[in-house]
Amino acid sequence: MTGIVEAVKGLVRGSADVLTKIEALQEAAAAGRGRLDPVVLSEAAQIVDRAGQRLKMSGELTVVALAGATGSGKSSLFNAITELDLAAVGVRRPTTSMPLACVWGDEPAGELLNWLGIPRRHQVAHRSSLEDPRSEELDGLVLLDLPDHDSTEMEHRLIVDRLVELVDALVWVVDPQKYADAALHNRYLKPLSSHAGVMVFVLNHADELTEEERTTCLSDFTRLLKADGINNPVIVATSATTGAGLDELRTLMVKRVKDKKAARERLAADVERVADRMAAQCGDAKTPTLDKSDSEALVGALAEAAGVPVVVDAVRRSYLQRARSATGWPVTKWLVRFKPDPLRRLHLDRVPKAQRRELRRTTAEEVTLARTSLPAATPVQRARVDTAVRSITTKAATGLSRPWADSVRSAIRRGEESLGDELDTAVARTDLGGERVPRWWTAARFVQWTLFLVALAGGLWLGALAGFAYLQLNDPPMPEWQDIPLATLMLLGGVVLGLVVAGMCRLFAAVGAKRRASTVDKALRTELAIVAESHVIEPARTELQAYSSCRDNLTKARS
Numbered sequence: 001m002t003g004i005v006e007a008v009k010g011l012v013r014g015s016a017d018v019l020t021k022i023e024a025l026q027e028a029a030a031a032g033r034g035r036l037d038p039v040v041l042s043e044a045a046q047i048v049d050r051a052g053q054r055l056k057m058s059g060e061l062t063v064v065a066l067a068g069a070t071g072s073g074k075s076s077l078f079n080a081i082t083e084l085d086l087a088a089v090g091v092r093r094p095t096t097s098m099p100l101a102c103v104w105g106d107e108p109a110g111e112l113l114n115w116l117g118i119p120r121r122h123q124v125a126h127r128s129s130l131e132d133p134r135s136e137e138l139d140g141l142v143l144l145d146l147p148d149h150d151s152t153e154m155e156h157r158l159i160v161d162r163l164v165e166l167v168d169a170l171v172w173v174v175d176p177q178k179y180a181d182a183a184l185h186n187r188y189l190k191p192l193s194s195h196a197g198v199m200v201f202v203l204n205h206a207d208e209l210t211e212e213e214r215t216t217c218l219s220d221f222t223r224l225l226k227a228d229g230i231n232n233p234v235i236v237a238t239s240a241t242t243g244a245g246l247d248e249l250r251t252l253m254v255k256r257v258k259d260k261k262a263a264r265e266r267l268a269a270d271v272e273r274v275a276d277r278m279a280a281q282c283g284d285a286k287t288p289t290l291d292k293s294d295s296e297a298l299v300g301a302l303a304e305a306a307g308v309p310v311v312v313d314a315v316r317r318s319y320l321q322r323a324r325s326a327t328g329w330p331v332t333k334w335l336v337r338f339k340p341d342p343l344r345r346l347h348l349d350r351v352p353k354a355q356r357r358e359l360r361r362t363t364a365e366e367v368t369l370a371r372t373s374l375p376a377a378t379p380v381q382r383a384r385v386d387t388a389v390r391s392i393t394t395k396a397a398t399g400l401s402r403p404w405a406d407s408v409r410s411a412i413r414r415g416e417e418s419l420g421d422e423l424d425t426a427v428a429r430t431d432l433g434g435e436r437v438p439r440w441w442t443a444a445r446f447v448q449w450t451l452f453l454v455a456l457a458g459g460l461w462l463g464a465l466a467g468f469a470y471l472q473l474n475d476p477p478m479p480e481w482q483d484i485p486l487a488t489l490m491l492l493g494g495v496v497l498g499l500v501v502a503g504m505c506r507l508f509a510a511v512g513a514k515r516r517a518s519t520v521d522k523a524l525r526t527e528l529a530i531v532a533e534s535h536v537i538e539p540a541r542t543e544l545q546a547y548s549s550c551r552d553n554l555t556k557a558r559s
Contacts, residue, residue, distance in 0.1 A: 003245070006351040008184070014506075017106075017264070017268070018051070018055075018264045018267050018268045018271070019055070019274070020556060021267075021268055021271045021275075021556065021557045021559075022047075022048055022051050022267070022271055022557075023088055024269050024275075024553040024554070024556035024557040025047065025048060025274065025275055025554075025557040026044075026048045027549060027553045028044070028275070028278060028282075028549070028550045028553035028554045028557060029044040029045060029048070029247070029278070029547040031040050031546040031547070031550035031553065032278060032281075032282065032550045034407075035403050035404060035407040035543075035546065035547075035550075036278060036281045036282060036403050036550075037281055037403075040209070040274065040277050040278055040385070043109060043274050043277070044274045044275075044278065045272050047267075047270045047271060048183040050165070050166070050270075051267045051271065053115060054166075054263060054267060055263075055267070057095065057110070057111055057112045057115065058107055058108070058111075058112060059260065059263065059384065060107045060140050060260065061103075061107055061112055061140050061141075061142050062107055062140055062142065062168050062169065062256055062257050062260065062261070062262045062263065063112070063142045063144065063147075063166075063167045063168045063169070063262075064141060064142070064144065064167065064168065064170075064171060064172070064253060064256065064406070065099075065144040065146050065163055065164070065167040065169070065170055065171065066141075066142050066143070066144065066145050066146060066162065066171050066173055066535045067146045067149060067160060067170055067171070067172055067173065067188075068146075068148065068149070068172060068173035068174060068182075068204075069148055069149060069150045069174070069175075069177060069178050069181060070148040070151065071152055071177075071178070072148075072173045072175045072178065072203040072204055073135070073173065073175060073205055073240055074117075074145060074173040074204070075145055076204075076240035076241075077173055077202065077204060077238065077240045078100070078102070078143065078145040078308045079240070079245065080243065080246055080251065081249070081253075082102045082143065084102075098119060098147070098159070099116075099117075099144050099145065099146050099163060100118075100144065100145040100161060100176040101113055101118045101142055101143070101144050102142070102143045102145075102258075103141070103142050103143075104138040104139050104140065104141045104142075104143075105138075105139030105141075106139075107139070107140055109142055110225065112142065112311050113142070114476050115166075115350050116144075116162070116163065116166055116167070117162065118144070131197055134360055136281045136439055137166075137254045137257070137258075138250075138253065138254060139257070140255055140257050141253060141257045142262070143169065143253075144163065146158075146159070146160050146163055146164075147159050147160055149183070149184065149188065150181070150183055150184075150387055151188075161426065164188065164192075165270075166369065167266070168198065168262035168263040168265075168266045169198045169199070169200070169255075169256055169262045169266065170195075170198065170199045170200070171187070171194075171199075171200045171201075171202055171249070172188075172200070172201050172202065173200065173202045173204050174201065174202070174203055174204065174221070175203070175204050175205045176203070176205060176206075176208065176209055176213070176217050179217065179220075179221045180220070180221075182315060183509050185224060185228055185435055186556070188229045189225065190228045190229060193228055193230050194229075194232065194268040194269050194272055194273045194276070195213055195230030195266065195270075195273070196230045196231065196232070196268045197260055197265050198265050198269060199230070199233075199234075199250070200234045200236065200252055201221070201225065201233055201234065201235045201236070202235075202236050202237075202238050202245075203217060203218060203221060203235060203236070203237045203238070203250060204238050204239065204240065205239060206238060206239050206244055206245065207239035207241055207242045207244060208235040208239075214237055218235060218237060221235060228248045234235055234252070236248050236249050248409075257290065260281045267450075271557050271558065272558050275554050275557035275558045276558060278550075278554055279551075279554045279555075279558060281401060282401060282403070282405055282547070282550050282551055282554055283400060283401035283404065283551070284551055284555070285399035285400055286399065286542060286553075287544050287547060287548045288290065288397070288398050288399060288400070289395050289544075290392060290395065290396060290537055290540060290541060290544075294391070294392050294395065294537070295529060295532055295537055297386040297388050297535065298389065298390065298392060298536060298537075299380070299384075299525055299528050299529050299532050300388075301384040301385045301387070301388040302383045302385060302388075302419075302423060302528045302531065302532060303524065303525055303528055304377075304384060305377040305381040305382060305384070305385050305423060306377075306423040306424070306426065306427055306524075307377075307427070308521065308524045308525065308527060310346070310425075310519045311346065311427060311432070311520070311524060312520055312521045312524070313341075313342075313517070314342035314343050314345075314346055315343065315433070315513075315517050315520045316513045316514065316516065316517040316541070317342045317419070317513075318341055318342045318343045319433075319509065319512060319513035319516045319517070320510065320513045321339060321342070321511035322340060322341075323438075323441060323505065323506075323508075323512065323513070324505075324506065324509065325446035325449065326437070326441040326442055326444070327440075327501075327505035327509070328447060328448070328501065328502050328505070329448060329452075329498045329499055329501075330448055330449060330498070331452070331498075333502075343432065377420075379549065384506055385419070389412065389416055389536055392536055392540060393408065393412050393540070394539070396408045396543070396544060397409060398424070400547065404543065404547045406542070407408065407543050407546075407547075408540055408543045411539035411540060411542065411543050412536055412539055412540055413553070414539065415534070415535035415536055415539045416535065416536065418535065419535050419536075422531045422534075422535060423528065423531060426524070426527040426528055426530070426531050427524060429500075429527065430520070430523050430524050430527050431523060432520050432523075433516050433519070433520065438512060440508065444501065444505050447501055448498055448501055448502070451493075451494045451495075451497050451498040451501065452494060452498060453494075454490050454493065454494040455490060455491050455492075455493070455494025455495050455498065456494070457490055458486075458488065458489070458490025458491030458492075458493075458494060459487075461486075461490065461491075462485075462487045462488065462491060463486035465478070465487065
């Protein structure tokens, strides 16, 4: 829980439900930011801010506003309710230019009235000035007399518009001539139809009508209100002149003051109204899910586009070449060096660990350390990647409302733009095993050089004997084994065994190359899975999580 909601938690008695709604709206707006209509999100932010400010003020005060058109008699009704001549009364033109407040009881109302924008000179600490003991029933009531909503003065209409959004309850005062005024119904009543619980309607000047006319007016007014979306409207017929209906209106006010629910009901209605507007954009579809198979299909396509088969084959051939160079017969293995290393041709030979770590820390836009020489993806390979990405996009957006579907597509599209560079970087930072030398290579190299030196010693020995014979000198004694001169045995044995060991090493190298290629293939696909996750899957899931948060919180806000 954050911000304003946290600040007012526990300050207002019985406000847990409305606080839950406000918090839910706040979180829904945060989740929808950048996705839903900014105008609606701005309205939600304003309501959260306004609700927080109202809840931090006195919960013992109930603000009721009398609103009406010119000549409706709301100022006369205000005076009749207060039983004081506080509001100026006019016949032909609006006389209420500034809102007037009358406060019952001893509860401090200064902060609340300042927030409402009621000038202090219009505040009246009322109960002490009344002799009627019934006034105690209204302790905690703040009654406002608003300017005429159809005033010719723009300033007056703006004051009405502002206070209509702030007060806890509204009493709409109409007269038999203007109760069907389109401006009243279209500008105020229809937009506030969800606030029926905090509105009362007064048909004033009822004394000017016959019984039959009053019944007809009330019936027609009820019909119009229902057409505005206000079901079961509370309508009271009054007369400020005769006092008819004033007791009924007063009873309604006493009930609202005692319940002390008007402020919370008004705030809840505000929250529900904007939540309904957000929900119309958000939708309530089940959140799509992306499973492992979606990622695997994309990784397979990326592997083809990134040249993974080429790299894996190069790793296998490079391993074989290096193995032969390390374990081959010393007399012929140097010939292998004339063959170019397959990994070196791709600029993938022995990338230092430090450089690979650096590649892991950088993004595709920042990579300047290494580039491979892998062949560019073919049109077919690119098409496979596009198809896989499009399949994930379609699945993630299925069933979502247009704003969220567009948001999912945009998020994936942004990640897809740098996908090509990331594939190359993923290959470059993968450990291909170029720095590792198998232990058996060292052992085989020792054996081969040992056999080579034995054969060389045998050859030199035989050469020396040939020199003695050529110079017709007496041959030195020659050790034998199984009637075979030792020098001959050393030469032939060293050569034959060297070739046999070289052949065996080739077999071992083939197995090792296959195993190394398989390991590298898994490592490359793991790196590509990370790329697929960060550039396609995760952006989609982030949007889907935001959608779920927005949808679920809107459900709470509207409940």
